[in-house]
Amino acid sequence: MNVLALTLLSLLPILAVAILLVGLKWPASRAMPICYVVALILALFVWKVPGVQTAAATLNGLIVTATLLWIIFGAILMLNTLQQSGAMRSIRNGFTTITPDRRIQVIIIAWLFGAFMEGVAGFGTPAAVAVPLLVGLGFPAMAAVVAGMIIQSTPVSFGAAGTPILVGVNTGLSTDEAARAFADQIGAADWHAFLSLIGAKVAVIHATCGTLVPLIVVAFTTRYYGKNRSFAEGLRIWRFALFSALSMTIPYLLVARLFGPEFPTIIGSLTGLAIVVTAARLGWFMPKADAAWDFPPREDWPDDWSGTIEIEDIGHRFGEMSLMRAWVPYILVSLFLLATRMKFLPFAAWLQATTMKFEHLLGTAISANVPTLYSPGSIFVVVSLITCLLHRMDRPSYARAWRDSIRTTTRASVALIFTVPMVQVFINSSDGLAGYPKMPIALADGVAALAGSAWPFFAPFIGGLGAFVAGSNTVSNMMFSLFQFGVGQRIDVDPTWIVALQAVGGAAGNMICVHNVVAASAVVGLIGREGLVIRRTFLPFVYYALTAGALGYAIVWYRQAGLLNAGTIVAIAIAITAVAVIIRYNRQPSETIETHATD
Numbered sequence: 001m002n003v004l005a006l007t008l009l010s011l012l013p014i015l016a017v018a019i020l021l022v023g024l025k026w027p028a029s030r031a032m033p034i035c036y037v038v039a040l041i042l043a044l045f046v047w048k049v050p051g052v053q054t055a056a057a058t059l060n061g062l063i064v065t066a067t068l069l070w071i072i073f074g075a076i077l078m079l080n081t082l083q084q085s086g087a088m089r090s091i092r093n094g095f096t097t098i099t100p101d102r103r104i105q106v107i108i109i110a111w112l113f114g115a116f117m118e119g120v121a122g123f124g125t126p127a128a129v130a131v132p133l134l135v136g137l138g139f140p141a142m143a144a145v146v147a148g149m150i151i152q153s154t155p156v157s158f159g160a161a162g163t164p165i166l167v168g169v170n171t172g173l174s175t176d177e178a179a180r181a182f183a184d185q186i187g188a189a190d191w192h193a194f195l196s197l198i199g200a201k202v203a204v205i206h207a208t209c210g211t212l213v214p215l216i217v218v219a220f221t222t223r224y225y226g227k228n229r230s231f232a233e234g235l236r237i238w239r240f241a242l243f244s245a246l247s248m249t250i251p252y253l254l255v256a257r258l259f260g261p262e263f264p265t266i267i268g269s270l271t272g273l274a275i276v277v278t279a280a281r282l283g284w285f286m287p288k289a290d291a292a293w294d295f296p297p298r299e300d301w302p303d304d305w306s307g308t309i310e311i312e313d314i315g316h317r318f319g320e321m322s323l324m325r326a327w328v329p330y331i332l333v334s335l336f337l338l339a340t341r342m343k344f345l346p347f348a349a350w351l352q353a354t355t356m357k358f359e360h361l362l363g364t365a366i367s368a369n370v371p372t373l374y375s376p377g378s379i380f381v382v383v384s385l386i387t388c389l390l391h392r393m394d395r396p397s398y399a400r401a402w403r404d405s406i407r408t409t410t411r412a413s414v415a416l417i418f419t420v421p422m423v424q425v426f427i428n429s430s431d432g433l434a435g436y437p438k439m440p441i442a443l444a445d446g447v448a449a450l451a452g453s454a455w456p457f458f459a460p461f462i463g464g465l466g467a468f469v470a471g472s473n474t475v476s477n478m479m480f481s482l483f484q485f486g487v488g489q490r491i492d493v494d495p496t497w498i499v500a501l502q503a504v505g506g507a508a509g510n511m512i513c514v515h516n517v518v519a520a521s522a523v524v525g526l527i528g529r530e531g532l533v534i535r536r537t538f539l540p541f542v543y544y545a546l547t548a549g550a551l552g553y554a555i556v557w558y559r560q561a562g563l564l565n566a567g568t569i570v571a572i573a574i575a576i577t578a579v580a581v582i583i584r585y586n587r588q589p590s591e592t593i594e595t596h597a598t599d
Helices: 003-023 028-046 051-085 087-098 102-120 125-136 141-150 156-173 177-185 191-225 231-235 238-259 264-282 323-341 347-352 376-390 395-427 439-470 473-490 495-511 514-523 530-561 566-587
Strands: 356-358 368-370
Touching (some): 003 530, 028 439, 051 087, 051 514, 102 141, 102 191, 125 141, 125 323, 125 376, 125 514, 141 495, 141 530, 156 191, 156 264, 156 473, 156 495, 177 191, 177 495, 191 238, 191 495, 395 514, 439 473, 439 495, 439 566, 473 495, 530 566
Antiparallel strands (some): 356 368
16 A cells, blocks of 8 residues: 555544544534544554454554543542632632733642643643632633643653653664664663753743743633733733743743753743732733733633533632642642652652553553552642541532542543543554555654654644644654654754654644543533633643644755755744734733724
8 A cells, every 4th residue: 555545544533533533523422423423434444454463553542541530530529629628719819809801810729830830740630730729719611621721831751750762762762773873873861861961952842832821821812711801901911921921931941951851840840830929919911900901700611611520609608718728639639749759869769669560461562551649640649638638628528529530530431431442542553464564654744744854843742632632742752752763864854853743743732621621521521522622722732742743954954955945934934924913912002902802
């Protein structure tokens, strides 16, 4: 079969997701079973993968689904516990003392606190923590999920203490002799130094692309969930948004270049939180108090804004809870995650020793692991139990928190039961009797054949594609790092920059990843509207991947094509467009905002 036909066939499962989930707006619980069948038919009858291997891949998917549902359950339980104890009311009031402006709140919680959660734990934890917190503060569930997904970009490549680089890229490249030879050729002291070099290049691209992410989050929040449906109302705080971006990305970049891939996101987000919260309290770059932006009254919200989890205004049964006491559960989650993810502490090894391992499922090479105590879900449950005692909750209130959490998690399970197995069948489609490379590689091969020297523009999109189907930047890097390295060598450019573009694209792909969207939506009871979330996050993903590709092209080809090449032209055009949009909307009179609003 020729490359083009194989590429088109490999694309079919992804097209099915796009058409059913995004185009036709089917709920994931209805669309994903069909997508699973499409992937299964291709694997069995085109790739001719043995039936036992597709069964093992499906079983592996179900095991992964169980681990995801445990995380979802723990996150929902945390939210319900804080609501029932009265802590959520105190947290909400605490943010109001900083500012009642929802635009500032979403930057602090989604961009900075969410980035910290990504740096510490990764693997969907930011959405599991930040999204419910936003809902608890009074954000529409849909607005919270979209914001939580858009920030799943810049922090992700160094999430979980650098796992996408130290495990993803490392696994993809470490066994290849050409990659090892290149590392020696450029004088890398050892393999870790080579990975750190790639990580530093990843940070350069992320720090540039991430500069606009807080502003995009705010603009999308006001455009789709404001009374006037206006981008202008979000863009008017561009000074604070850019200040917040740089407060995180500058230390993030410095740490990546000086210390390696483990801590850029953790230190960058903590530094940013300290700077931005202090600046907000001092009024730096802040909108005027009488110009604070809020959502319309709850009774005016369309039905698709709200989830099934209702955040009630419940007070503490012994009077108003102190802000410190209310925040202790989140502090404990952060500390427990940090302590169990740092390799120089013994806790990670202790907890990982409890991991359940399923080797060679059904006699195949496919294996699965279930991190029981090491899972963020276990930490959420433990902190929920501590919170019950710390906040002196009565038995009926805590029982209600568990009951509501189980009910919401059960509703989310239907979509994930088909989503993750589909991904596993797609990824594990190698070694078929047809002799074709597995579907993701076949798809990438076809794109590479068409792209030629323009490959740097496409490399981030391939990384994003990997994350879209696999649900993980780490897995995307495992699948495609060696492929990207090889393409870089074939077009005679520095292949480490192409691998860096892969890692950046894989991070940005988390914005549109199906099972991340399903998981984030489930945490706030927004079941069945996953396609709408992806429609909202697709444009930010394209911005991120295109900007990364333009920067990559400009960097790898500037020696041959000069500084003013296709990459710099596209990058400059994106920058000019951003500046022009900010200027236009800042000059637009306030009274004309509503006349420009459209659905």
